[in-house]
Amino acid sequence: MHPDPALAFATHDHSRCSGAAIAQAEILMAARNQRLTPVRKRTLEILLQAHKALGAYEVLDKLVDDGFRRQPPVAYRALDFLVAQGLAHRIRRLNAFAACMYPGRVHVPAFLICEGCQALAELPGQAVAEALDTAAPVGFKIDRLSIEAAGLCLACRT
Amino acid sequence: MHPDPALAFATHDHSRCSGAAIAQAEILMAARNQRLTPVRKRTLEILLQAHKALGAYEVLDKLVDDGFRRQPPVAYRALDFLVAQGLAHRIRRLNAFAACMYPGRVHVPAFLICEGCQALAELPGQAVAEALDTAAPVGFKIDRLSIEAAGLCLACRT
DNA sequence: AAGAATATGTTATAAAGTAACAAGTCAAGA
DNA sequence: TCTTGACTTGTTACTTTATAACATATTCTT
Secondary structure, X not given: XXXXXXXXXXXXXXXXXXXXXXXXXXXXXXXXXXXXXXXXXXXXXXXXXXXXXXXXXXXXXXXXXXXXXXXXXXXXXXXHHHHHOOOEEEEHHHOEEEEOOOOOOOOOEEEEEEOOOOEEEEEEOHHHHHHXXXXXXXXXXXXXXXXXXXXXXXXXXX | OOOOHHHHHOOOOHHHHHHHHHHHHHHXXXXXXXXXXXXXXXXXXXXXXXXXXXXXXXXXXHHHHOOOOOOHHXXXXXXXXXHHOOOEEEEHHHOEXXXXXXXXXXXXXEEEEEOOXXXXXXXXXXXXXXHHHHHOOOOOEEEEEEEEEEEEOHHHHO
C-alpha cells in the first residue's frame, strides 16, 4: 500500500505492491463472504500493477490477454464489484478506475492526477470532507464525495 | 445569482435568475473581447433556466427547439466555450453541465447534488481546496479541482 | 437433490464525446 | 473598400464509454 501518497510519484516496484494487496483483498472478501473470483482478482491485479488509473477498455484489453472475452460487461462487472467492495475507486475526471490504497479502512479518497506522468496518488481526504461539510447548507447529507485534482507532480514540473 | 447556496434547494423563480445572469455574461464577454453568439447565449439561458445539471444531449434537444440542428458539436462547442469562460461548469459525476453561480469572480466551485430532487448547489470551495493543498505531497501543483458531493438535501430527507 | 442466489456468457444497443474539413462571418489594416 | 486572418458555425462521420437484457452456469443452503 501507500501510506505516503508521495510515493505514487516516485519510481518503485509495482509488482511488489500487488502481491500484498491481493492477499489482503482475499482476506477481506472472505471476511465479508464475498467472492473474489478469477476475473475480479485479475482485474484488481491489473489495476494494482498499472499503478495509475485505467479505463474500463484498457482493463478489458489486459483481461483478453488472460483468456477472457473482449466484451465490455466482463470488465465493467468486475470493476463495479471492486468499487462496491472498496477495493477500487472510480476516477470520474478520467472515466477510469484505480486500485484503492486503503482497502478495508474507512476513508474519504482524494486523488491527485499528474498530467505529466499520468501517475495517480490517493490521499486521505477526511479533512477535505470536513471542510466541505462545514461549507454545505444545513441539512444536506453527503453520501458520496469525489475529490479529484489535476496538476503536475514535483518531478514533472522540473 | 445565488449568494446563498441553500437557495438552490428552495423553490424560486428560475426565469428571474436567468435575466440578470445573461446581462452580466454579456458585459463580461464584452470586457474580455469574447463573443456571446446566439448559440452560446441560448445555451447559457438553457442552463440557467434548468437550474440543475444538464447533459450535453439534453441541452442539444432544447437548442433544437430554437431552430439549431441536432448535431452534437453544436452543443459541445457552446458548452466548451461557456466552461472556458467560467460561465458554466462541468459536473463530471453526472456527465453534465451547469451554469456558474459566481461568473467573473475567482472561486473554487464545489457542488452538492441532491439525488432526491436533482437540484444542484454550487458553493465556494476555497476552504476545501486549501484542506486538499495541505494534504497533498510537497511540490504537487494543483491546476484544476473537482469537488462533487452526491447526497440528499434537507427537503428530500424529510 | 432442489431451489435460491450469485456470477458469467453473449448479443445488442445506448449514451457521451471528438476529429476533420468545408463554409461562413466579422473586425482591422492596407 | 477590399482583403486578410482569426474565429465561428455547418456537417459528416466516427470513437469511446457504458448499459440493458436474457441465457447459462456455478455455488450455497436446506
